[in-house]
Amino acid sequence: MSIIRINIFLITLLFVFQSCENELKPKEFKKISKSIPWIKGGNFNSDSAYQYIAKQVSFGPRVPNTKNHQKCGDWLVKKLLKLGFNVKEQKGEVTAFNGSKLPVRNIIANLNDSLNKKVLLCAHWDTRPFADRDSVDVNKPIIGANDGASGVGVILEIARNIILDSINTAVEIIFFDVEDYGTPSTNNNFFDLQSMNDTWCLGSQFWCYNLNNDYRRPNFGILLDMVGAKNAVFPKEEISRQFAGYHLNKIWKLADFLGYSKYFQKKIAPPITDDHTYINQLSQIPTLDVIHYDVSPYSGRFDFGKFHHTHNDNLSIIDKTTLKAVGQTILSYLYNI
DSSP, X not given: OOTTOXXXXXXXXXXXXXXXXXXXXXXXXXXXXXXXXOOOOSOOOHHHHHHHHHHHHHTOOOOTTSHHHHHHHHHHHHHHHHHTOEEEEEXXXXXXXXXXXXXXXXXXXXXXXXXXXXXXXXXXXXXXXXXXXXXXXXXXXXXXXXXXXXXXXXXXXXXXXXXXSOOSSXXXXXXXXXXXXXXXXXXXXXXXXXXXXXXXXXXXXXXXXXXXXXXXXXXEEEEEXXXXXTTOXXXXXXXXXXXXXXXXXXXXXXXXXXXXXXXXXXXXXXXXXXXXXXXIIIIXXXXXXXXXXXXXXXXXXXXXOTTTTSTTOSGGGBOHHHHHHHHHHHHHHTTOO
């Protein structure tokens, strides 16, 4: 995720994708009842989620095409298999911003695939190959406890819960690779913003462009990105509102019901480029982004936190209360759709 990736996709939405908005409107923007009989499903264990994050961090930076990355990916596959999911890997090759070729390894797990309703839960599992927002060791990779490991850790704990407590919904989990290999903030070699944006989220782009014709699309998707920092704020991001507004509003209402409105705030945030951008645009799966994105007290603009893309993104910033707020809300929502 890059602070400079304020997406021109919103402009496109207003013009080119007007028809797409009209198609989604009956499903995504119907009025939500003010008296929904919420179910608090499952019991999300923040200690368990934290351990899943710590395990990823123990491998070191998970930069694509490195041994650390390979070992962490192997562990993720084994963990999902042990939990009881059907697991497959999508492998291929993508081109980075600098022209280098990178192997991509998307990890895909399914449960209850025969059921009618289907939900996508996704996060990226790779980490930034350099610390371009730091003032020291700029060319060294970051550990990515929040940006990368936190979303994966929360989803693994959700996965553990829904295996223990049967759920009447098909669930597809995708851990996307090569999300964070985008253009450094100091790179000025791109002539247009969209070309620069497209250097990010290469794993999800690869997945979208290579879907099989018989792929059964989920009814909607939830992306978790940077969901572990203390006092995190999750606003209603604009692309999420445009494409998955119905589920976005329901999840925020559920979070309020569960006592987590401190985290799931009603403020509206500008559009950003993240994996959900391409899932919405290319695969036509209404997908929302739960992401820490708040107004910085230093700049007065929306920002991903002062630790973003620095070496301060380590286990010390991970907060179990935040993990509980996100994990319990999303887990409960799976019982309320």
